[in-house]
Amino acid sequence: xxxxxxxxxxxxxxxxxxxxxxxxxxFLTILGVIIGIVAVTLMGTAIRGIDTGFDRSMSLLGxxxxxxxxxxxxxxxxFWLYRNRPDIKVADxxxxxxxxxxxxxxxxxxxxxxPATMETVTYAxxxxxxxxxxxxxxxxxxxxxxxxxxxxxxNEPESRGGRNVCVIGLDVAxxxxxxxxxLGKTLKIGNQGYQVIGVFERQGSFLGLFSFDSQVVxxxxxxxxxxxxxxxxxxxxxxxxxxxxxxxxxEELRGAFRRVRGLLPEQADNFAINxxxxxxxxxxxxxxxxxxxxxxxxxxxxxxGAIGIxxxxxxxxxxxxxxxxxxxxxxxxRRTILMQFLIEAVAVCLLGGAIGLVLAFGLFTxxxxxxxxFPIQFSPFLVFVALIISVLTGISxxxxxxxxxxxxxxxxALRYE
Amino acid sequence: xxxEIAMEPxxxxxxxxxxxxxxxxxxxxVMGATTVHALKGIDLLIRRNEYLAVMGPSGSGKSTLMNMLxxxxxxxxxxxxxxxxxxxxMEDDELAAIRNREIGFVFQTFNLLPRSTSLQNVELPLVxxxxxxxxxxxxxAEALFRVGLxxxxxxxxxxxxxxxxxxxxxxxxxxNRPSIILADExxxxxxxxxxREIMTLFENLHEGGNTIIVVTHEEAIARHARRVVxxxxxxxxxxxxxxxx
Numbered sequence: 001x002x003x004x005x006x007x008x009x010x011x012x013x014x015x016x017x018x019x020x021x022x023x024x025x026x027f028l029t030i031l032g033v034i035i036g037i038v039a040v041t042l043m044g045t046a047i048r049g050i051d052t053g054f055d056r057s058m059s060l061l062g063x064x065x066x067x068x069x070x071x072x073x074x075x076x077x078x079f080w081l082y083r084n085r086p087d088i089k090v091a092d093x094x095x096x097x098x099x100x101x102x103x104x105x106x107x108x109x110x111x112x113x114x115p116a117t118m119e120t121v122t123y124a125x126x127x128x129x130x131x132x133x134x135x136x137x138x139x140x141x142x143x144x145x146x147x148x149x150x151x152x153x154x155n156e157p158e159s160r161g162g163r164n165v166c167v168i169g170l171d172v173a174x175x176x177x178x179x180x181x182x183l184g185k186t187l188k189i190g191n192q193g194y195q196v197i198g199v200f201e202r203q204g205s206f207l208g209l210f211s212f213d214s215q216v217v218x219x220x221x222x223x224x225x226x227x228x229x230x231x232x233x234x235x236x237x238x239x240x241x242x243x244x245x246x247x248x249x250x251e252e253l254r255g256a257f258r259r260v261r262g263l264l265p266e267q268a269d270n271f272a273i274n275x276x277x278x279x280x281x282x283x284x285x286x287x288x289x290x291x292x293x294x295x296x297x298x299x300x301x302x303x304x305g306a307i308g309i310x311x312x313x314x315x316x317x318x319x320x321x322x323x324x325x326x327x328x329x330x331x332x333x334r335r336t337i338l339m340q341f342l343i344e345a346v347a348v349c350l351l352g353g354a355i356g357l358v359l360a361f362g363l364f365t366x367x368x369x370x371x372x373x374f375p376i377q378f379s380p381f382l383v384f385v386a387l388i389i390s391v392l393t394g395i396s397x398x399x400x401x402x403x404x405x406x407x408x409x410x411x412x413a414l415r416y417e
Numbered sequence: 418x419x420x421e422i423a424m425e426p427x428x429x430x431x432x433x434x435x436x437x438x439x440x441x442x443x444x445x446x447v448m449g450a451t452t453v454h455a456l457k458g459i460d461l462l463i464r465r466n467e468y469l470a471v472m473g474p475s476g477s478g479k480s481t482l483m484n485m486l487x488x489x490x491x492x493x494x495x496x497x498x499x500x501x502x503x504x505x506x507m508e509d510d511e512l513a514a515i516r517n518r519e520i521g522f523v524f525q526t527f528n529l530l531p532r533s534t535s536l537q538n539v540e541l542p543l544v545x546x547x548x549x550x551x552x553x554x555x556x557x558a559e560a561l562f563r564v565g566l567x568x569x570x571x572x573x574x575x576x577x578x579x580x581x582x583x584x585x586x587x588x589x590x591x592x593n594r595p596s597i598i599l600a601d602e603x604x605x606x607x608x609x610x611x612x613r614e615i616m617t618l619f620e621n622l623h624e625g626g627n628t629i630i631v632v633t634h635e636e637a638i639a640r641h642a643r644r645v646v647x648x649x650x651x652x653x654x655x656x657x658x659x660x661x662x
Contacts, residue, residue, distance in 0.1 A: 002547050003545070003546070003547030006544045006547060006548075006549075006550070010544045013537075014533075017532045017533075018532075021532060322526075322528065323528075325528075326522075326524070326528040327545075328513060329489060329516060329522045329528075330516070330541055330545060330589070331513050331514065331516050331517020331518070331546065332513060332545050333509075333510045333514075333545075334509060334513075335510075336545065411489050414489070414524070414528075
């Protein structure tokens with residue numbers, strides 16, 4: 001055992017010498033490994049980044065909320081079928097709440113109507129078009145994020161009475177008011193004046209598609225007075241009591257809304273129940289594609305790298321045949337020689353892995369500094385995986401030449417010119 | 418150069434001071450269609466502290482016998498006992514252990530590791546023997562001191578002269594306190610002056626109690642030995658003491 005450690009240390013010393021003595025050759029050899037490691041870490045990072053970005057986006061929606069809407073979020077089969085469905089009306093929310101209240105042990109807590117539309121918002125000479133205008137009640141605080149940087153969210157009298165007040169997203173505030181304090185000022189949505197009573201905290205965007213910072217929230221009653229409630233964006237959001245029972249809750253909601261709609265048993269649903277998990281399933285093929293592409297590139301690069309290392313180890317064994325003979329004459333066992341060449345191959349691969357990791361880390365840092373919002377994650381686990389892959393590549397590519405070296409006949413090895 | 422070279426006496430398990438006992442050894446090589454009979458029955462007894470030269474023209478079986486003596490190869494038939502151990506039928510790794518403990522090799526071409534220092538080169542057999550690092554350094558330095566290279570511990574082979582390289586190789590052969598030192602044409606790559614110095618070193622080692630076997634084709638080198646074994650056509654032609662001065 002002790003001898004094994006000494007031999008190991010000696011082999012590491014010789015491996016370092018060999019790599020240092022053949023710098024160019026070693027570097028060219030490990031290019032494949034470097035590329036492979038960069039590819040595998042990039043892939044891992046991208047997949048993790050998608051997951052993190054997704055989770056961050058999901059937390060904006062709340063993971064215990066179901067959406068009753070005209071359109072399903074996931075791609076469905078028939079456009080016209082959805083197109084001709086009846087609108088989701090504000091009144092449906094009230095009736096849905098009655099059904100929920102009459103159901104014993106309901107898994108649903110509360111339905112909140114949140115119809116929305118796109119409108120132009122103006123203040124003084126500044127104008128923002130296509131701003132997401134949502135009408136809702138103070139109950140919305142149960143469902144979405146209503147934290148305010150300044151001012152406050154709608155209170156109950158406001159949402160019931162339909163006063164013309166609004167809470168605006170941070171981007172809306174900055175674009176319309178600049179450095180001025182928006183609180184108490186009156187902006188125009190379409191032709192109607194609304195007084196700003198609150199500015200939301202920065203919330204970020206949903207999967208980079210929809211920014212919660214560019215929305216304006218107004219009382220439902222006011223919305224109903226001036227805007228079309230049955231638009232495509234109309235939705236009723238339903239809070240679920242226990243997020244571990246989402247499937248059961250969705251079924252209950254389906255039944256409840258069928259009652260609201262008065263559907264007969266043989267009639268199909270004429271509405272969609274959406275949940276954020278649906279997005280996750282649409283992301284799976286993207287992640288799988290990334291993983292397959294990454295594995296392919298990684299595998300190819302590592303394969304080429306492994307062949308290169310095998311070749312160089314063969315050359316090294318050939319060049320040092322006489323050294324192998326000498327070592328055997330001095331008492332090196334087969335195991336000793338095998339280990340020495342394996343360690344050299346693994347050391348070269350580990351060096352490649354380390355360089356690859358440094359390169360990948362540099363790339364990540366660069367991307368992260370250029371695009372701060374880009375979801376990017378560099379994890380210790382990836383470092384571990386990359387180093388394990390390097391070691392395995394070294395062992396698998398070095399084994400055959402190392403075995404050949406260890407099997408050399410000492411007499412012939414010493415005679416080798 | 419230090420003249421007293423103390424050697425731990427290594428007691429043979431059988432026979433009083435017999436180190437090598439060879440009886441009826443043959444070696445056949447199959448080369449393609451033909452079979453070469455390199456050794457055709459050799460008997461040889463080598464005792465502790467002998468100084469033996471093995472001579473013979475090329476093709477006489479001289480190299481084959483040296484490989485046998487050095488436990489680098491095993492005979493086709495016959496008995497070979499090294500310090501009472503039957504080495505004729507040993508496996509590769511067992512032979513490696515015997516070579517490591519019992520035999521110090523000195524090669525014509527020195528065979529030092531090019532990128533390692535003198536000290537590291539001399540330490541190598543001790544690494545394979547499992548000696549701890551501090552003791553390794555100590556013993557390697559001691560061996561280099563014995564061959565007169567105390568001031569070249571950290572030089573690499575390309576910073577040394579041919580004679581110095583061969584001294585490093587001899588120190589490496591000595592460091593494990595082997596039963597025999599087996600030198601294959603040790604002066605073949607040296608000029609005659611340096612060659613004489615190396616032979617003087619062997620002389621001193623012999624006087625210090627070492628058993629030395631030199632394989633050579635040069636009469637002048639063989640004359641240093643106390644006994645000369647001459648081979649011809651795979652057999653011992655003659656085996657007698659020299660008129661050593």
